Amino acid sequence: MTACAIEPEAAAEDGAPRSGCTITADGAYAARLALDGDSWFPERWTLDGPEPYAVPLPGNQPEEPGTEVQPMGDGRVLICRRAAGRHVFSLLYPTGPDTGELLIGAVECPDEDTRLRLLPPAPGGEKAYALAVGRRSSTVWLVAGGAFGPEHVAEIPGRCSGGVWLDRTGRMLVLDREVGGRTKAVVVDLERAGEVSPLLQIADGSDDRLLLADPDSGLLLIRSDAPSPGEERLGWGVLGSTLPVRFPECLRLPDCAVTPFAIQPDQVLMPESCGVALRFEGSVGSWVGLWRPDRRQVLHLPAPEGWLAGAGLWTRDGVLQLPYATAEVPCGVARMVAPPGETGESGDPGESGGAGPEGPVSEPDPPEPVAPRPVPLQQAPLGRLVTK
Numbered sequence: 001m002t003a004c005a006i007e008p009e010a011a012a013e014d015g016a017p018r019s020g021c022t023i024t025a026d027g028a029y030a031a032r033l034a035l036d037g038d039s040w041f042p043e044r045w046t047l048d049g050p051e052p053y054a055v056p057l058p059g060n061q062p063e064e065p066g067t068e069v070q071p072m073g074d075g076r077v078l079i080c081r082r083a084a085g086r087h088v089f090s091l092l093y094p095t096g097p098d099t100g101e102l103l104i105g106a107v108e109c110p111d112e113d114t115r116l117r118l119l120p121p122a123p124g125g126e127k128a129y130a131l132a133v134g135r136r137s138s139t140v141w142l143v144a145g146g147a148f149g150p151e152h153v154a155e156i157p158g159r160c161s162g163g164v165w166l167d168r169t170g171r172m173l174v175l176d177r178e179v180g181g182r183t184k185a186v187v188v189d190l191e192r193a194g195e196v197s198p199l200l201q202i203a204d205g206s207d208d209r210l211l212l213a214d215p216d217s218g219l220l221l222i223r224s225d226a227p228s229p230g231e232e233r234l235g236w237g238v239l240g241s242t243l244p245v246r247f248p249e250c251l252r253l254p255d256c257a258v259t260p261f262a263i264q265p266d267q268v269l270m271p272e273s274c275g276v277a278l279r280f281e282g283s284v285g286s287w288v289g290l291w292r293p294d295r296r297q298v299l300h301l302p303a304p305e306g307w308l309a310g311a312g313l314w315t316r317d318g319v320l321q322l323p324y325a326t327a328e329v330p331c332g333v334a335r336m337v338a339p340p341g342e343t344g345e346s347g348d349p350g351e352s353g354g355a356g357p358e359g360p361v362s363e364p365d366p367p368e369p370v371a372p373r374p375v376p377l378q379q380a381p382l383g384r385l386v387t388k
Helices: 008-013 380-386
Strands: 029-036 039-046 053-056 068-071 077-083 086-095 098-108 115-118 128-133 137-144 151-157 159-165 172-179 182-189 195-198 208-213 219-224 233-238 257-263 276-282 285-291 299-302 319-324 332-337
Touching: 039 068, 039 077, 039 086, 068 115, 077 115, 077 137, 086 137, 098 137, 128 159, 137 159, 137 172, 151 172, 151 182, 159 208, 172 208, 208 257, 219 257, 285 319
Parallel strands: 182 208
Antiparallel strands: 029 039, 029 068, 039 053, 068 077, 077 086, 086 098, 115 128, 128 137, 137 151, 159 172, 172 182, 182 195, 208 219, 219 233, 257 276, 276 285, 285 299, 319 332
């Protein structure tokens, strides 16, 4: 058994997505660590009703700032606390004015060099997983939803980061594995004892990471240095496609970090039409970008005040929902509409690329990099699973 705490700084280093809150795969609930004065406490948001509302779930004492929380599909909140060299997992739920707590179990952390973090919410909302990264291998733990507390699920050689679900059953997990100084996205089959197969191989010497995936359309959002050695670029491809990964120039802004955080679902057989939400971070601050793969421009919009940065969810009809919290609105959801499909007219409203929310500049796409099969599908069963 191995695990250890992961602080916010370490979370940024290992490439794991971090945001102000975490949302269930179906968008019904969210959870975050909220601040009351100098005290941190878990808070659950309900998002699938007429209006969003928050339920505080404070414990007997304030939480540590690095404590992780994750919503479950039944409305309970999973919390991971570090105590006496262990990670302790509990489920929190409201009981009138108080907070109920169900202790699940703990994972030992004998090696202080090992780090553990929760993986993104699994489809279905019944289970939750964590990733422990050691010196030479990484371990996937089932920390909620098992029969007898935390369960060891898979051991993967190499140091892993990321974490993306490829299907809607919670079976196929993609991790970015570092081996021999190179990082490649691999698929871990949780129902076959953690069997590992390659997913991305854009170039032999490139670092290829998977950031997001949509199970309905097969759209993949990828970060790689294949087209520009020494510079990581944001690109897109389609699961199982023989076409090369594309790296649009509109997603490449100088001195600006661009991170995709949500893909529009239910666009079966139309990956190019999926709305993609992007977080831009630059010297002028942080803002939101809306984009579709069939477009050569990004629609740049200011983020709502109090946005829990990096958190959001698309509805099936193309509305992006962004959770935010301010003094006046402690639990709110801002809504943005996806840009229309590509028309081929550069003068259409909202078709500007840009260097920020106030300075649009349109740029053409670069030539496609040469790659015979940049998103290889190594096993046919995976193709059947992700196209349901």
